Amino acid sequence: MTESQIISSIYKAEYSKLISVLCSIFGLSNIEIAEDIASDTFLAASESWKKKEVPENPTAWIYAAAKNKTRDYLKREKIKLEKINPELKSKQNNSYSLEWEVNESEIEDNMLQMIFAVCHPAISQESQISLALRILCGFGNDEIASALLCSKETINKRLYRAKKLLVESQIKLEWPAKEEVQKRLDTVLTTLYLLFNEGYYSASPDKNIRRDLCLESMRLGLLLAHNPSTNFPRVNALLALFCFQSSRLMARESSNGDYILYKDQDRNLWDENLINKGEIFLNRSSTGEKLSKYHLEAAIAFWHCQDGDSEKWENILQLYNYLLQIEYSPITALNRTYALYRANGRDEALQTALKIDLEKNHLYHCLLAELYQTKNLEKQKSHLQKALQLCKNKNERAFIEKEIQKLED
Amino acid sequence: MKEFMLLFRSVPNPDFKPTADQMQAEIKKWQDWIGDIASQGKFVSTNQLTRTGRLVKAGNIVSDGPYAEVKEIMGGYMIIKAADYDEAVEKAKGCPVLDMGGHVEVRDFMKLDHLD
Structure with missing residues (x-):
């Protein structure tokens, strides 16, 4: 790996953790300070590592550098900070600013609290997704724009509003109260589910970004499953769903970016490893009494990974x-x-x-076309044409056009 | 869109002991019918009732089972959304209880708005 590859992989792995640790010091209301220090740290790393060599333990280097920058910042901005956040004063007089050790379990704790903060019910679903991509996944604003097919300005505005809400709603970096964990977890899982779907079904032309979204959702889900306070059956069910779906990522798109239907996919391109992992999570999810929608969706995805037709479809x-x-x-x-x-x-x-009353849904017309196949060629064609009129996704449009072409040949 | 209740009534046949396959087929019929209504976004809720029950009458008289005096029992109910009776009835026509010699009672809800 080159330095820039090392930096980018460490950035991806550590950015959200570092932000979480920094926010535990500055408070969530100062998330922008945390973001600045984190960006400065990675910038310093990239400059230093290019000039000299990459240190033996790059992660430790990052945390040490961030710690120094935090200390400098606190010294420089002490008075200003105390005005913004009086809590900092007492903390500063105590030990934290000089005794900031990188402790894995504490980092994980901060990170989970950050997940709960970002997925707070006070923040709209739409903003949660952008904020999750920025804070929890370390995506740049242009990457988020590309993943969500929005302009960069829209994302900037959305993030600005979301961060303002973090402050105004006085959302804190802390564990939800015990009796609230279940309810709050539902919001977290919904956000992860949507995040994954953004990646899995996105029309974004950038294949890597879409794959990253899927992987990031899985990473965040794993964090929840690793912690006993959040390791509930439906968390494992969601992870199983992610694994089964992701197993077909490589098979559902041709090398030139064309969409390949499930029935036409090359089974050899399905990722057996992910399917096996999905089965493990599905087994772990089969405890407790509540059958969540994630359980059902995971089971549906499980059957999609199986051979044989009759039993499967039933x-x-x-x-x-x-x-x-x-x-x-x-x-x-x-x-x-x-x-x-x-x-x-x-x-x-x-x-x-x-x-079914879904006249305005292009997939509805694709389905009708499929069902009229061999029965009524005219209707098959007219539904494909309706689908094409309604469809906005570039890849899907190309697919429908090809289907129409086939009928005309 | 209003809500309607479909009540499934039939005369149980105590001699009929279905095989596992017959049970499976029966469950599939019901689930496919319910799934059909749900796929139109018209499903609200459903419950199946067991065959046991208690009958309570004035004067502290309690007896076992709802069949002491009535031959027909209610096997379950479903609440659906429909524009009017015509649509609710149309949906009820697919109910598998009809294949078992039973019938479906379609009932409108009385609006009790003041309770909201």
Whole structure:
């Protein structure tokens, strides 16, 4: 690895932890100071390591440098800081500023508290995602913009508002009260779930960013599973879902970026290792009495990783039946209808599909086109054309255009 | 969109002992029907009732089982969303209880807005 690769991999691994540690010192209301010190530290690392050589323990170097910068900052800005945050005064007189040891379990603790803070119900879902990418995943604003297909200005504004809310809502870096952990964890899991889906279903042309989003969601999920206070069955179910879905990341896109349908994927490109890991998490999730939607989605994803058709689709159909009873969503309804088609046949699925009211959803028309295949060529074509009119995603549009072309040939 | 309750009533046949496969097929029929309604975003909730019960009457009279005097029992209910009775009835027509010789009672809810 070159220095810049080393720096970038350490940055990815340590940025969010360092921010969390710094915020535990400065308070969440001074998150911008924490961000400045963290950026300065990594900048200093990159300059120093390019000039000299990369130190033996780069992570320790980062923490030592950050510690010095923090000490300098505190000396320089003491009066100003005390005005902003009176808590700092007492802390400063005590020991922390000189005895800042890098302690793995404390860092992990800070990091988990940071996850809870970022995924606070006071912050809107949309802002949580951007804030999570910035603070928990160390993404730059332009990377976030690229991942979420927004302009950089939008992201800047969103982050600005989210950080303002952190201050105004007086959100603290702390563990939620014991009786609140379950409820707060639900918000955290929703955010991780959305973060993963942003990566998995994103239309972003940048393949690496999409993959990073999936990996980052998994990393944050693992942190929750490693800590006894947050290691609940549904956390493991969510991780199982992430693993099963990610196992097909390489198989669902051709080398020139075209989308490949599940049924056309090369099974050899599925990542067996991730499938096995998913099974481990799925087993760990099968305790307790509550069946969450993550359990059902993980089970559906599990069956998608299996061979053989008849048993598979019947199981997937039944899981979708249950999932829809817990929570309706248009995409679940469409997926369920596809499973119905594979399990019970085209006729029954078509009848059901025609009762679903999703006229404005391009995937609905793709599904109808699929169901009219071999039955009614004209309708198949007209639904593909409707889908094309409605679809905004570039990759999906290319796919639909190709399907229409096939029918015309 | 209003809510309607579908009540499933049938006369139980104590001699019918379904095999595991028959049970499985029966569950599938019900779940596919419920899933169909849920995939239209019209499902609210459902519950199956067991075959046991107690009958309570005035004068402290309690008896076992709801079938002492009625042949027909209620096997469960489902609450759905529908625009009107016509739509609710249309949905009820797919209920598997009909294949077992039972019937579905479709009922409208009385609005008790002051309780909200």
